[in-house]
Amino acid sequence: xxxxxxxxxxxxxxxxxxxxxxxxxxxxxxxxxxxxxxxxxxxxxxxxxxxxxxxxxxxxxxxxxxxxxxxxxxxxx
Amino acid sequence: xxxxxxxxxxxxxxxxxxxxxxxxxxxxxxxxxxxxxxxxxxxxxxxxxxxxxxxxxxxxxxxxxxxxxxxxxxxxxxxxxxxxxxxxxxxxxxxxxxxxxxxxxxxxxxxxxxxxxxxxxxxxxxxxxxxxxxxxxxxxxxxxxx
Numbered sequence: 001x002x003x004x005x006x007x008x009x010x011x012x013x014x015x016x017x018x019x020x021x022x023x024x025x026x027x028x029x030x031x032x033x034x035x036x037x038x039x040x041x042x043x044x045x046x047x048x049x050x051x052x053x054x055x056x057x058x059x060x061x062x063x064x065x066x067x068x069x070x071x072x073x074x075x076x077x
Numbered sequence: 078x079x080x081x082x083x084x085x086x087x088x089x090x091x092x093x094x095x096x097x098x099x100x101x102x103x104x105x106x107x108x109x110x111x112x113x114x115x116x117x118x119x120x121x122x123x124x125x126x127x128x129x130x131x132x133x134x135x136x137x138x139x140x141x142x143x144x145x146x147x148x149x150x151x152x153x154x155x156x157x158x159x160x161x162x163x164x165x166x167x168x169x170x171x172x173x174x175x176x177x178x179x180x181x182x183x184x185x186x187x188x189x190x191x192x193x194x195x196x197x198x199x200x201x202x203x204x205x206x207x208x209x210x211x212x213x214x215x216x217x218x219x220x221x222x223x
Contacts, residue, residue, distance in 0.1 A: 008137055009207030010219045049205075054139040056205075069137050069205075075220035076134070076141075076165060076206030077117045077177045077197070 001025055002066065005036075009072040014042035030059030032068065048072050080153075082146045086138060086167045090174035091116075099162055099180060109159050109182045113189035115197045117177030119170050127212040131171045132220060137205040141165075148199045152181075155195075156188040163196070165206060 006019045026032040029050050037043050052065025122129045159182045166176040181189045208220030
């Protein structure tokens with residue numbers, strides 16, 4: 001399955017990318033997180049939440065979305 | 078009552094004129110007896126001898142608007158509010174300018190006093206908005222909410 005990953009805020013600096021397309025398959029969001037932490041070691045220094053198909057989701061959820069967003073700590077206002 | 082999801086984002090600073098006009102729009106709503114307004118302003122903080130000149134905001138807009146809608150609906154069910162307006166900046170907002178505007182109205186004052194801080198705190202905590210603090214020397218750091 002093809003999925004688009006989007007990196008927000010400081011995660012764009014940690015990965016050097018705004019977005020990318022992955023074709024690997026992952027059982028859960030947590031599996032994808034572990035893959036990305038190895039791919040981009042700088043991600044280990046930032047806390048981030050993940051969302052699939054525009055909903056923030058927990059790591060144990062099955063990966064079913066084709067749009068995945070990585071969201072660093074929120075700092076609105 | 079089902080309300081549709083609104084877009085809270087405004088490109089750049091929220092001007093005093095926008096805020097004044099928003100207040101003016103309520104003059105015909107004569108059942109309102111109390112307004113309460115929160116305005117977030119960009120601070121020129123000094124960090125290690127460098128001064129913040131602006132904040133560059135970005136957001137995951139779909140999620141932010143959806144979560145803001147839920148915060149809005151929860152506030153309407155909990156408090157006796159007549160109306161509520163929420164705006165947040167995207168892009169660059171200079172120190173001294175307004176980046177966040179929450180405006181609640183009701184017949185009487187208790188609902189507006191009680192609801193406003195809840196709404197502001199919820200938005201700051203739950204919405205995926207990211208502030209990049211720009212220093213005068215063009216370096217930057219990522220904003221952390223207190």
